[in-house]
Amino acid sequence: MSFDEYEKALELCTYCPKLCRHTCPVGNAERREAVIPQAKMAMANLVRKGQVELTTETASVFYHCNGCGLCGEYCEHDVDVTPALFAARAEAVNGGMDLPSMKHFTDRFYARNESLLRELHHLVEERYFVEEAQVAYFPSCDTVEHSPGVIGDTLRVLDSVGVDYVALHDGEYVCAGYPFWAAGLMSELSFLAKEISAKLSGYKKVICDCPACVWMMRFLYPQIDAPISAEVLHVVEFLDNYARRIEVSSTVQEAFYHDPCYLGRWLGVFDAPRRLMGRAVREIREFSWNRERGYCCGGGGLLADNLPDVSSKIARRRMDEVARTQVPMVVSACATCERNLARESGGVEVVNLMTLLARML
Amino acid sequence: MSSRDNEQQPVSAPYPEITAQLTEVVGAENLSSSPVDTIAHAVDFWPRKLMETRAGRWHRGPRWVVWPGAAAEVAHVLRIASTYAIPVIPYGGGSSMVGGASPRGERPWLVINCKRMCNILDMDEGSMVVHVQAGVVGVELEERLNARGFSLGHVPTSMTTATLGGWLSTRSSGMLSSRYGRISDLCLGITAVLPDGQLVHTRVAPRRATGPELMHLLLGAEGTLGIITAAHLRLHRLPLHRQFDSFRFERIDEAAEALRRSITSGVRPLVARIQRDPRLRRSDRDPDAPVPDAAALARRVLLLAFEGPAELVEAERGVVRSHVAELGGEALGQAPARRWWGQRFAAGFRMTPVLVRENSFADYVEAGVTWAGLAGLYRAMEEAFASRGWRTRLVVEHARMEGVSLGCAFWGDAASPQEAVASYDAAWKVAQQVCLAHGGRLGHVYGGGQHRAVLLDEWGKGRLELLTRIKRKLDPAGIMNPGVLGTEP
Numbered sequence: 001m002s003f004d005e006y007e008k009a010l011e012l013c014t015y016c017p018k019l020c021r022h023t024c025p026v027g028n029a030e031r032r033e034a035v036i037p038q039a040k041m042a043m044a045n046l047v048r049k050g051q052v053e054l055t056t057e058t059a060s061v062f063y064h065c066n067g068c069g070l071c072g073e074y075c076e077h078d079v080d081v082t083p084a085l086f087a088a089r090a091e092a093v094n095g096g097m098d099l100p101s102m103k104h105f106t107d108r109f110y111a112r113n114e115s116l117l118r119e120l121h122h123l124v125e126e127r128y129f130v131e132e133a134q135v136a137y138f139p140s141c142d143t144v145e146h147s148p149g150v151i152g153d154t155l156r157v158l159d160s161v162g163v164d165y166v167a168l169h170d171g172e173y174v175c176a177g178y179p180f181w182a183a184g185l186m187s188e189l190s191f192l193a194k195e196i197s198a199k200l201s202g203y204k205k206v207i208c209d210c211p212a213c214v215w216m217m218r219f220l221y222p223q224i225d226a227p228i229s230a231e232v233l234h235v236v237e238f239l240d241n242y243a244r245r246i247e248v249s250s251t252v253q254e255a256f257y258h259d260p261c262y263l264g265r266w267l268g269v270f271d272a273p274r275r276l277m278g279r280a281v282r283e284i285r286e287f288s289w290n291r292e293r294g295y296c297c298g299g300g301g302l303l304a305d306n307l308p309d310v311s312s313k314i315a316r317r318r319m320d321e322v323a324r325t326q327v328p329m330v331v332s333a334c335a336t337c338e339r340n341l342a343r344e345s346g347g348v349e350v351v352n353l354m355t356l357l358a359r360m361l
Numbered sequence: 362m363s364s365r366d367n368e369q370q371p372v373s374a375p376y377p378e379i380t381a382q383l384t385e386v387v388g389a390e391n392l393s394s395s396p397v398d399t400i401a402h403a404v405d406f407w408p409r410k411l412m413e414t415r416a417g418r419w420h421r422g423p424r425w426v427v428w429p430g431a432a433a434e435v436a437h438v439l440r441i442a443s444t445y446a447i448p449v450i451p452y453g454g455g456s457s458m459v460g461g462a463s464p465r466g467e468r469p470w471l472v473i474n475c476k477r478m479c480n481i482l483d484m485d486e487g488s489m490v491v492h493v494q495a496g497v498v499g500v501e502l503e504e505r506l507n508a509r510g511f512s513l514g515h516v517p518t519s520m521t522t523a524t525l526g527g528w529l530s531t532r533s534s535g536m537l538s539s540r541y542g543r544i545s546d547l548c549l550g551i552t553a554v555l556p557d558g559q560l561v562h563t564r565v566a567p568r569r570a571t572g573p574e575l576m577h578l579l580l581g582a583e584g585t586l587g588i589i590t591a592a593h594l595r596l597h598r599l600p601l602h603r604q605f606d607s608f609r610f611e612r613i614d615e616a617a618e619a620l621r622r623s624i625t626s627g628v629r630p631l632v633a634r635i636q637r638d639p640r641l642r643r644s645d646r647d648p649d650a651p652v653p654d655a656a657a658l659a660r661r662v663l664l665l666a667f668e669g670p671a672e673l674v675e676a677e678r679g680v681v682r683s684h685v686a687e688l689g690g691e692a693l694g695q696a697p698a699r700r701w702w703g704q705r706f707a708a709g710f711r712m713t714p715v716l717v718r719e720n721s722f723a724d725y726v727e728a729g730v731t732w733a734g735l736a737g738l739y740r741a742m743e744e745a746f747a748s749r750g751w752r753t754r755l756v757v758e759h760a761r762m763e764g765v766s767l768g769c770a771f772w773g774d775a776a777s778p779q780e781a782v783a784s785y786d787a788a789w790k791v792a793q794q795v796c797l798a799h800g801g802r803l804g805h806v807y808g809g810g811q812h813r814a815v816l817l818d819e820w821g822k823g824r825l826e827l828l829t830r831i832k833r834k835l836d837p838a839g840i841m842n843p844g845v846l847g848t849e850p
Contacts, residue, residue, distance in 0.1 A: 017713075
């Protein structure tokens with residue numbers, strides 16, 4: 001997908017009176033005009049048209065986006081800012097911009113992948129890694145690194161509803177490549193996607209605990225000639241069919257549900273996690289910005305790595321709303337969200353939906 | 362050197378020295394001369410300037426952008442700017458539609474972006490008064506107030522992008538102004554920094570009779586006389602009850618008269634709008650739809666919303682219905698007005714797809730008119746634009762005891778970038794002439810800015826001279842947003 005394919009979106013934003021300003025977690029956190037969605041898109045447009053030189057400095061603006069897509073939700077013109085800005089990042093990378101945060105990115109990605117693969121095999125009994133299976137579970141990098149218990153919890157919940165035929169995917173990767181897409185490294189993404197696609201296409205169904213992995217495999221892979229023939233589902237989508245079978249021994253009085261951007265806004269999955277959560281929580285509390293207009297945790301778009309302070313500020317805004325209540329728990333269905341929100345939790349427990357369900361069995 | 366001489370001098374001080382002084386005041390992290398930041402402050406939403414940008418004409422950004430965190434820092438920054446005669450733009454959301462927030466010419470501009478000053482300083486829930494910093498974006502303020510059971514009651518189309526300071530500086534009118542008034546009606550007191558760095562606090566008291574209200578010197582001054590950094594605002598409790606009504610009339614005359622009778626008999630609707638029959642939208646979109654006849658084109662609908670205690674709402678609805686019945690209006694139920702309410706922010710998006718088109722032009726004219734002149738001005742405006750092949754959409758809103766605002770969105774296409782700008786200017790000229798001939802006062806919903814057509818009519822020569830004299834006294838170095846509201850560039 002070339003930069004020019006986003007001409008219409010870039011033009012519309014350039015001539016818009018900044019009406020989505022309030023939706024941008026990065027713009028709200030930084031309070032800097034240059035990083036509101038309209039200004040980032042206008043800068044990308046000026047670079048596209050050659051009216052502003054592409055430099056490390058101008059390109060850096062494209063990385064002040066957490067890729068949440070909330071601005072597009074508010075836009076009456078349905079402009080999709082995230083893919084356009086990620087395409088601008090690709091333009092910057094291809095233009096040889098020496099962005100500090102991108103140094104040795106590919107090497108770091110693969111080194112982390114190797115390390116997490118080893119970790120995964122330590123975490124999960126080998127009997128779960130079965131080559132011949134109808135349904136494969138593809139755990140994500142952030143889950144393995146930051147919420148490793150979620151993998152066992154997921155298998156336990158699946159077992160409890162009689163789904164004992166899910167095997168762990170015994171592949172070479174624990175990431176569908178979202179970091180490459182967000183970094184603008186499209187050729188690296190293309191290579192990785194084709195490798196993963198070839199491996200996963202042997203299954204009938206693939207379930208992931210990372211919403212971004214699901215979105216990548218389901219929607220982006222086909223666009224870069226790496227379609228997966230298997231049906232790719234988030235674990236809550238898969239488990240939703242068995243929700244009534246979940247028998248819990250106790251319940252939590254009340255907890256907030258945080259919509260992960262990719263599970264909610266990008267995949268349109270809002271009710272399934274709430275139905276599942278309803279098995280273990282008597283009162284589900286909603287954030288003021290929820291469902292289609294759910295506010296990001298600050299963990300997307302490589303923001304937590306590139307701009308950690310901004311990322312923390314975004315998470316703090318989300319958790320501040322919880323702090324104003326006496327509710328002790330926030331539940332989500334994405335390891336990246338949990339990691340980021342937990343950093344600003346202020347004593348509130350941030351827990352994965354699978355862990356909560358497993359705990360209450 | 363006299364102050365006037367000073368104004369004409371180019372900035373001669375070394376930039377590094379000025380940068381160092383500004384850094385000392387706001388800190389290095391709150392000052393930027395990076396192209397990333399200066400480009401982001403180069404253009405506001407003045408359609409004329411956007412049309413030039415579209416045609417490839419590059420607009421210079423400011424030399425410096427600073428983000429002060431408090432009024433005291435603003436004062437220091439303005440003293441530096443006065444010392445070196447650096448022109449200053451006070452910056453809120455940068456969504457001005459009249460060039461009020463964009464640098465012009467070759468001088469090195471300093472933008473003071475107020476958005477770090479965004480906190481609620483105090484809230485007196487019993488008196489229903491909030492003290493808030495002016496850099497807060499409108500929707501953020503409203504959300505914070507709603508969380509505590511209150512509303513400001515000011516909802517302009519710029520709700521999601523403009524700041525409180527921008528609203529105050531342009532005397533903004535919101536969609537609910539018929540009930541709650543415009544922002545200047547809601548403002549009880551301000552803190553402002555004058556160009557020489559002096560801080561001014563106007564007192565907040567229910568009733569004062571001790572001299573002129575100086576607050577009103579700065580409200581609507583568009584940053585030409587100082588920078589508003591905080592304000593005390595009147596609040597309203599979140600409504601318990603809201604209802605809608607919609608009525609169709611054969612002509613604008615009856616619709617306007619029904620609204621006039623209602624307003625002048627004491628009804629304060631939350632929303633009162635007269636616009637085209639929404640059913641005509643189908644013929645706009647669908648080329649196969651039957652072409653509406655003259656009668657259909659002449660029909661207008663009156664959309665109303667009411668809020669408050671249920672008894673009061675129902676009483677007001679009753680009064681309106683009786684006036685509508687007297688004038689032969691057809692009741693359409695709640696749905697059309699509800700539908701408009703659900704899409705009340707959509708209007709802000711409508712100009713963009715037009716401006717994206719090569720050689721197009723578009724803008725929004727607003728005229729204040731007393732009830733007596735409304736129907737005549739409405740028809741004259743419609744005919745004047747249509748006869749030149751320009752598209753328009755007229756709406757009557759902001760109803761008050763003495764009259765209303767007539768809003769006119771216009772747009773069209775030309776053969777070249779030059780012709781587009783010429784048509785744009787011509788459209789404003791036509792609007793100005795029609796207003797003068799029919800007793801209207803031309804304006805713009807977003808203030809005056811650099812817009813000459815607006816200024817010529819709105820200000821008039823005498824008023825402009827008076828403003829210039831006041832500005833020279835308060836701003837001898839001529840640094841505050843020069844060139845805006847007809848002040849010396």
